[in-house]
Amino acid sequence: MSGRAPVIAARDLEVTYPGHPPVHAVRGVSFELFRGEVVGLVGESGCGKSTIAKVLTGLVRPAAGEVEYHGRPVRPLGVGRRPLAQTGIQMVFQDPGSSLNPRRPVGAQIQDGLDLAAKRARRSGRRSGAGPVGEPPADPANVRRVIGQPADAAVSPTAARLLPAGSPGRWLERVGLEAADQSRYPRSFSGGQRQRIATARALAAEPDVLIGDEPISALDASTQAKVAYLMSRLALSQGAVLLFISHDLSVVRLIADRLLVMWAGRIVESGPTEAVWSNPGHPYTKVLLGAIPAPDGAGRLPLVPPSAAAFDAPPVIHAP
Amino acid sequence: MTAPALRIESLSLGIRGEDGLTPILDQVSLDVGRGEVQGLAGESGSGKTITGLTVIGLEPAKSEVTGHIWMDGDDLLKITGSALNAVRGSRVGMVFQDPGTSLHPQLKVGAQLTDHVRYHLKVGKGEALDRAAAALDRVGVGGGRDTLSRYPHEFSGGQRQRIAIAIALACDPAVLIADEPTTALDVTVQAGVLALIRSLVDSLGLAVLFITHDLGVMSAVADRVAIMRHGRIVENGDRRQVFTAPAHAYTRELLASLPGAAGGLRSREDLARIDPFGAGEGSGEGQGERSAP
Ligand SMILES: Nc1ncnc2c1ncn2[C@@H]1O[C@H](COP(=O)(O)OP(=O)(O)OP(=O)(O)O)[C@@H](O)[C@H]1O
Ligand SMILES: Nc1ncnc2c1ncn2[C@@H]1O[C@H](COP(=O)(O)OP(=O)(O)O)[C@@H](O)[C@H]1O
Ligand SMILES: [Mg+2]
Ligand SMILES: [Mg+2]
Numbered sequence: 001m002s003g004r005a006p007v008i009a010a011r012d013l014e015v016t017y018p019g020h021p022p023v024h025a026v027r028g029v030s031f032e033l034f035r036g037e038v039v040g041l042v043g044e045s046g047c048g049k050s051t052i053a054k055v056l057t058g059l060v061r062p063a064a065g066e067v068e069y070h071g072r073p074v075r076p077l078g079v080g081r082r083p084l085a086q087t088g089i090q091m092v093f094q095d096p097g098s099s100l101n102p103r104r105p106v107g108a109q110i111q112d113g114l115d116l117a118a119k120r121a122r123r124s125g126r127r128s129g130a131g132p133v134g135e136p137p138a139d140p141a142n143v144r145r146v147i148g149q150p151a152d153a154a155v156s157p158t159a160a161r162l163l164p165a166g167s168p169g170r171w172l173e174r175v176g177l178e179a180a181d182q183s184r185y186p187r188s189f190s191g192g193q194r195q196r197i198a199t200a201r202a203l204a205a206e207p208d209v210l211i212g213d214e215p216i217s218a219l220d221a222s223t224q225a226k227v228a229y230l231m232s233r234l235a236l237s238q239g240a241v242l243l244f245i246s247h248d249l250s251v252v253r254l255i256a257d258r259l260l261v262m263w264a265g266r267i268v269e270s271g272p273t274e275a276v277w278s279n280p281g282h283p284y285t286k287v288l289l290g291a292i293p294a295p296d297g298a299g300r301l302p303l304v305p306p307s308a309a310a311f312d313a314p315p316v317i318h319a320p
Numbered sequence: 321m322t323a324p325a326l327r328i329e330s331l332s333l334g335i336r337g338e339d340g341l342t343p344i345l346d347q348v349s350l351d352v353g354r355g356e357v358q359g360l361a362g363e364s365g366s367g368k369t370i371t372g373l374t375v376i377g378l379e380p381a382k383s384e385v386t387g388h389i390w391m392d393g394d395d396l397l398k399i400t401g402s403a404l405n406a407v408r409g410s411r412v413g414m415v416f417q418d419p420g421t422s423l424h425p426q427l428k429v430g431a432q433l434t435d436h437v438r439y440h441l442k443v444g445k446g447e448a449l450d451r452a453a454a455a456l457d458r459v460g461v462g463g464g465r466d467t468l469s470r471y472p473h474e475f476s477g478g479q480r481q482r483i484a485i486a487i488a489l490a491c492d493p494a495v496l497i498a499d500e501p502t503t504a505l506d507v508t509v510q511a512g513v514l515a516l517i518r519s520l521v522d523s524l525g526l527a528v529l530f531i532t533h534d535l536g537v538m539s540a541v542a543d544r545v546a547i548m549r550h551g552r553i554v555e556n557g558d559r560r561q562v563f564t565a566p567a568h569a570y571t572r573e574l575l576a577s578l579p580g581a582a583g584g585l586r587s588r589e590d591l592a593r594i595d596p597f598g599a600g601e602g603s604g605e606g607q608g609e610r611s612a613p
Contacts, residue, residue: 044506044507044508045506176596191364220363220364220533221533221534221535221574221577221578222363222573222574222577222578223577225577225578225579225585225591225594226577226594226595226596227596229591229594229596230596233596247506247507248507250536250579250580251579253579254579254585254587254588254590254591255588255591287508288507288508291507291508291510291511292507292536292580293507293510293511293514293534293536293537293539293540294536294539294580294581295535295536295538295539295563295575295578295580295581295584296539296563296564296580296581296582297539297559297560297561297562297563297564297582298539298560299539299540299542299543299559299560300539300540301511301514301515301518301540301541302507302510302511302514302515302540303511304511304512304515305508305511305512
């Protein structure tokens with residue numbers, strides 16, 4: 001991983017929300033995300049995951065530290081519009097209602113994403129569809145690693161290749177829906193289908209950073225792994241980094257190359273997924289893993305954690 | 321064998337609407353024995369919550385119900401009006417996913433507990449207070465009288481759920497219906513609430529109908545597991561059997577898409593064999609989506 005430049009990096013982020021008393025939500029967080037990887041950011045409610053996502057997208061201004069996107073600082077959104085280059089960072093939220101406009105047909109919303117990509121491409125004198133800003137097209141090696149098959153062929157078994165790649169109908173097919181669905185409104189789709197549409201809309205903008213903030217938490221258990229898998233597959237086939245935020249480790253573990261475990265505003269453990277999963281070093285990570293009930297029929301109650309004071313320990317970093 | 325604490329027998333329910341009767345529950349039968357946790361699992365919209373609500377007579381308006389709900393020889397479906405109020409709380413307690421549904425935000429915890437106890441048990445203030453403090457003790461929310469004078473928002477989510485359980489059990493009902501009682505909680509907090517419910521079952525001989533969509537949680541607390549689909553119980557059996565040798569194709573399908581289940585997703589390689597477009601999940605509008613009750 002070293003020697004390569006990160007696509008996006010958080011450097012010593014501190015975030016404080018005003019209030020009585022103020023909430024110190026993020027307390028010195030740094031990490032780098034590299035092209036072609038899926039990184040899981042996990043931790044329990046209130047630990048600061050969404051705040052990090054909002055700082056990465058410029059929605060929240062850090063009190064200290066900064067976010068670097070292709071080596072340039074991400075400008076927090078003031079009153080002005082989002083700088084065009086920063087639309088290469090896209091997000092999918094927990095509630096599909098926040099990612100999709102309920103009053104517009106889904107095809108038009110995917111078209112918005114396509115328009116953004118085209119606009120950014122014109123600005124940089126490049127054809128859209130050629131891959132994210134300033135990057136070569138997707139690296140098939142990365143794709144294979146996660147999905148075991150070449151990208152596009154695996155994505156939609158029924159894909160009508162007659163549709164242009166950059167059309168809403170084609171995007172719907174890539175997420176397993178039909179081109180004809182583009183005139184339907186979000187409410188006429190199930191939760192899982194809406195999250196797939198939100199993923200299509202985000203990816204149509206050809207991001208090289210896709211952030212999913214609890215994108216599967218509102219879905220039925222049997223749908224969660226499917227949507228997570230689809231997101232990671234599509235993001236990688238586009239050459240984007242996927243930062244997958246979740247409070248539920250059991251699915252994340254299956255798609256992430258690396259994990260960042262957060263507790264009380266800090267990253268307390270990080271490293272390759274299997275290393276963290278099979279050999280957790282920080283007391284909080286141990287408790288978090290021990291509390292996940294396994295659907296194995298054994299009738300084992302999850303371990304009840306000790307008091308939070310026990311989690312005050314230095315961060316654990318596993319070698320890559 | 322003694323009769324189960326709660327027997328749901330051939331329960332069917334439809335909701336009368338403008339275009340006729342929408343079937344919701346179809347011939348649901350379940351026994352919940354003393355000292356036993358009967359789990360009820362299934363995807364969103366399958367009818368789990370409606371099943372629980374019907375037991376305590378809180379089914380949706382315009383419901384048409386047939387079947388029997390037996391407790392101690394009484395058919396609860398035949399009980400109406402104020403007699404039904406007496407059943408709720410004193411014979412069957414219920415807790416919901418969102419403790420906000422069971423707790424009144426503007427009333428002190430103590431008042432909620434004592435009101436409940438005095439309504440059902442017709443005891444004096446002093447005895448109600450004693451019972452309230454004991455009920456809180458039992459669920460591990462300490463602090464005694466001090467706790468009684470605090471409001472629900474002054475407690476954490478896990479403590480609020482414990483308090484909701486304390487209220488549900490304050491009048492010593494034989495049966496507790498727990499509808500997704502830990503779904504809104506963090507896993508570490510969930511662990512404590514699951515341990516509490518299990519210990520109440522084991523120590524008091526409580527009969528619990530435990531509703532959840534989370535098969536991991538089900539595997540941890542339930543003795544018997546029923547799987548519901550489209551208002552029907554497709555499989556009901558011993559926990560270990562349902563998880564390790566599921567009899568119904570639908571149960572196998574559910575387990576196959578779960579991380580950590582037998583035949584489920586155990587590694588990244590396993591992902592390659594699932595259909596990411598979720599065959600089945602799009603099979604009905606609104607299926608596959610979780611929603612608050
Ligand atoms: N008050 C109501 N009026 C009409 N229909 C209702 C009402 N409540 C629920 N339903 C319908 O009854 C069916 C079963 O709903 P129920 O709430 O029991 O599902 P559930 O299994 O508890 O789902 P979840 O996992 O989302 O809580 C659904 O089709 C639902 O839309
Ligand atoms: N807009 C806000 N104003 C004040 N406090 C906030 C705001 N958003 C989040 N917080 C607080 O910041 C902390 C981190 O929140 P968040 O990033 O949403 O956590 P997570 O996504 O991990 O659940 C919490 O204590 C939360 O209550
Ligand atoms: Mg969040
Ligand atoms: Mg429900």
